[in-house]
Amino acid sequence: MSRAEPAIPDELISERAVRIEQVRLVYRAVGRAGWTMLFLSILVAAVLHDQGWPILVWLAVQVALKLATFAEMRWFFSEASIERNPEAMARRLILSQMPHAAGWASLLWLVAAHATPGEVPFVMVILAGAVSGGVTTYGALPRVHAAYIATFALVELMAFVYLRTAGVDDPYVLYAPLLSIVFGAGIFMNTRIAGESYRQSILLRFTNARLVRRLEQEVRSAEAADAAKSTFLAAASHDLRQPIHALGMFLALLEGSRLSAAQRETLGLAKSALRASSEMLDALLDFSRAEAGVIVPRPQVFPINAALRQIEEEIGITADEKKLFYRTRDCEALVEADPGLVKMILLNLVSNAIRYTTKGGVLIGCRRRGARIVVEVWDSGRGIPADQHEAIFSDFVQLGNPERDRRKGLGLGLAIARRLARRIGTEVTLTSTEGRGSVFRFDLPLASARPADTHTGPAREASDGDATTPSAHILVIEDDEIIRAGLGTLLRRTGYSVDTVETIAQGLASARKQAPDLAICDLRLRAGENGADAVRQLRAQIGRRVGALLITGETHPERIAEAAREDMEVLYKPTPPDRLLAAIARELAR
Known part of the structure; x- marks a missing residue:
């Protein structure tokens, strides 16, 4: 039988949905159990062959019932019929299983009066197995088993009356039908327990399926939102870059003109504003480049101190403007990594430390750890709460900028630093104490051989006059x-x-x-x-x-x-x- 997954409504799981699954499970079990019961019927008839034609008639009825079940499952049953009317299919199950119960119960009636001493215990064991098997076959819908046992008990009661009327005085034979009735009643208690377990299992599966569907919807929504964010940022960034790019060239042309002191001061302010805008757009660019995966590390041997000193030269003045203490501890170690990416990681970490430190200072240094060197950026800022240590590496997160002051950036620096660190095979980690500051770290592999050119630190830009061809x-x-x-x-x-x-x-x-x-x-x-x-x-x-x-x-x-x-x-x-x-x-x- 093919089995479709049940539809899971967004509201509370309905009884109808549960009933559909219960009926479906019982039909599946009945289909599997039919072959077992058919072979058991043939075995019973072979053992009791000395009963003559009555046992052959019984076997014929059993075979006919099993074939009817197979025919129903093959031609007259469908998943759609259960979906349309589960209650009607439950009643159909009850009616179709009652003849099977009567067939097995009649076995004792047929053989008890003329059975040999060993045949009655054999029949009792067979009947106990038939009744017990209903716990798993009908457990998902206990009322089907209830109808089965009720039919079984009714036929056994009739067998008791028949044996009593026939003058059977052997108590082991006479009271065997009553014993079967009591056994069936006890077995049904197990069926009720199994039924509750089946129900809880169905409810749990429905709940899990609904949660999975909602999770998939949330993931799709998140992916769509992330794609929309990237598209929006790209479009906004592109449109902003055009005029700012032109503005930079015009300011450069203006700088070469004759200007008064006041005009040069205004020009300086304009260039500062342009630089701030460019830095924010460059942060978006670095973020997009990391997202695109186009940054390919080119490892080489270089002195880490060259990168540390270059960072100090580039942004140390920012610390001076904020009256912060800035110190770089010299390190003579050689490392093997992409110097440009190492510089970008350091630039983001140090810029972040300066941006969120209002008093004290920033310290950059290195420690040896076996075959690697750990680069550390210390600051005396406000510190970061323990529950936010991962959040700060997310995109556009700024814990210390509730007013969204653009002088404090876009909240991408740490996210970019972590992405770039992973590109070169390392990880940016954090240790922080609220009120005392933070330490950001990443490690790099030590190199034993000196570089062929000691100037192979972070790439140096060519000067305006390098290899210039004025007539080009x-x-x-x-x-x-x-x-x-x-x-x-x-x-x-x-x-x-x-x-x-x-x-x-x-x-x-x-x-x-x-x-x-x-x-x-x-x-x-x-x-x-x-x-x-x-x-x-x-x-x-x-x-x-x-x-x-x-x-x-x-x-x-x-x-x-x-x-x-x-x-x-x-x-x-x-x-x-x-x-x-x-x-x-x-x-x-x-």
């Missing part, structure tokens, strides 16, 4: 008019020959007039065009590899992964002018 011709394909104008002006002022276009077709036309030494393309252009396609078409038209930079504001994990697969450097908006010029110099130097 650069083609810019950018669909945003403001960015196109700003980028063109910045590159011309730097000394490059520049042609700025809006579409791929215009770019190909420009390249036919003068082949570019470098192409700078926005990844996402209008009308579904793609900057990567533009570079491929340019290279095919010119017949050689043309240097290329892809600049994009895309931060959706899928788009980042797609861009990372291209044979060209990818820069993410907003790109500071000095970083853009350094990337141009690197590409031209190739």
Whole structure:
């Protein structure tokens, strides 16, 4: 029999749903038990063959009843019929099982009057087995077994009257039917207990199924919400990056102009505001890159002290502005890891420590632990409650920023640090005491050999003048008019020959007039065009590899992964002018 899972309503489990499952279980058990009872009937008839034609008639009736059961299960039964009317199917079960009970009970009636001394005990054992088997067969719906035993008892009572009337005076034979009745009544008590167990099991399974369904719905909702979050962040980040990217170039151009002291002060404030906006967008970018899985660790041997000192140079001034004590303990150890990722992890941990420390200071140091070195970031902040030690590594969680002060970031630093740490095979852990501060740790493998170049610490950006070719011709394909104008002006002022276009077709036309030494393309252009396609078409038209930079504001994990697969450097908006010029110099130097 095939078995469909019961429908689980959202409201309390109904009696009808329970009854459907009870009837279904009994029908399944009856179908399995039919073959056993058929073989038992044949065995009984073979043992009692000396009873002559009455036992043959009894066997024929038993075989007919079993065949009727098989026919019902094969052609006249369906799961749908139970679903439609479980009570009617329960009554049908009762009526169909009563003849089986009468058939077994009549066995004692047939043989008792002429049985040999050994046959009555044999028949009693068989009848006890038939009645006891009903506990498992009908246990899910005790009233079916009740009807079975009632029919059995009625026939046994008639057998007792018959034996008494026939003048049987052997008490072991005469009272055997009454003994069977008492045994059947006692067995039914077990059936009631089994019935309650079946009911509780059904209710528990229904409850579990409902919980699983709700959990699946919640997981789907969470996945949908997470996908929507990524899509929203990517769209918002892209739209914000465009004007901020253009603003950075215009501020760089403005910085080279003649300005009064007041104007330079205003320019400085504007650059600070731009830097704060860029830092938040960069946090979203780091988060998306970690989500996309495009960060591939490139381990190498380098002195950990180089990373610690570089972090101090970059953000130590932030601690000075807050009047915090900042100290780095020198460590001469060599480690084997990706220096860029180690720096990013440290940058997030140290920035977080400074951001949430109002007095005291921050200490960065290392400890040797066997074949590894543990990097530790100590702070004297307010500390983190024990029940929040895992929560703070979640996305957008900020325990110490209820007012959502954007100067305190977006709540992504620790989440990014943990993701990056796992990418290089380590884990960021936390020890914290409320009111006394926190310690964030991660370990790295020690290296025995010194690096070939002691300057292989975190990657150094090329300077604006590294391998610069002032006479180089650069083609810019950018669909945003403001960015196109700003980028063109910045590159011309730097000394490059520049042609700025809006579409791929215009770019190909420009390249036919003068082949570019470098192409700078926005990844996402209008009308579904793609900057990567533009570079491929340019290279095919010119017949050689043309240097290329892809600049994009895309931060959706899928788009980042797609861009990372291209044979060209990818820069993410907003790109500071000095970083853009350094990337141009690197590409031209190739």
